[in-house]
Amino acid sequence: RTNREIICITPASLLGSGPAPIRLMIDRAEVTSSEIKYVYTEDPTVSGIEPNWSILNGSTVITVTGTNLRTIQEPKVRAKYGGVETNNFCTVVNDSTMTCLAPGLIYGKPNPPEGPLRPDEFGFIFDQ
Template sequence: MPISPNQGSTAGGTTVTITGVNLAGATAVHFGSKTATITANTPTSVTVTSPSGTGVVNVTVTTAGGTSNPLSFYYIGPPFKFSISSTSGATAGGNTVTIQGTGLSTATAVNFGANSATPTVINDGQLSVVVPAGTAAGPVSVSVTTAGGTNNGLTYTYVDAPTAVSVSPTSGPTSGGTVVTLTGTNLTTTQSVTVGGTVAPFSVDSDTQVVFTTPPGTAGAADVVVVTTGGTATLVGGFTYVAGPGI
């Protein structure tokens, strides 16, 4: 006489189907000492809503012909989360984060706001999940759903992709050292700026402005690339290195 599923929330409310023979006219289904609510019954199955409980309990079906052999049902407490490896990322999603906590082994979904993703369970204390695309920039709650229930408590912030519109000045010596202002959008979370592939020291003035100092480079046009939490923006040939005079 199989039972499916054989585990559920300690709060009860799990829909459970018990299959076997001679089950028509079931008068009671017990989960330990508690009675479940019967929602459907045929000669070969009984569907019930589990009552609340804890631990492992015996499930039995009672009909006019007697009481069945017991099957085990495992009560699972709600999950608990205490950390997320990254608290922000691109609104487009796609990055993988790790959530740590307890009671995660039966996780079936992780919600970032209204958007759901299917996690990869590593063990009872850890899972990884690819962040789904967000509907807009800003913070959303993160919830994990397991056989034991759903738990909130973490926040993830979606960040829009940056744009790079212009730089000023647009040229300087190959020796580097030119202080350049980059204008664009969504630059607050800037993580790096490169000129011609070489990292440049920078500071964020505002969401629309970053100031950087050019590293040494070779004569000619060089791409300016800014990387933020929300993604990458490239100003192709944005800065031109000018060779010094020689006599």
């Protein structure tokens, strides 16, 4: 927040995607504008990831495809194994593509088992 701007967290849209009026209430004053609209967009979706594997330490570049990815401000990819969660940052390329560095898996015993390890959970964090 500065003398020229404020930062607000918007509520969920009750009417779906599209423009919505802006109404700001500070103490007992209410400021509205019919000229300035806030636009709600559809939620982002993920339809595919390539490749669908990585080395144990992670850092394999993953290409993620989906829709409305440009609406995500700080995307991350996450994996959880044995109760330990790791994550890595992603970069949005365009509205349908982003790239991520795969998170590594932390194996808490001296030697990992033979064969591939699979995370207990794998997914994305789209802003918090």
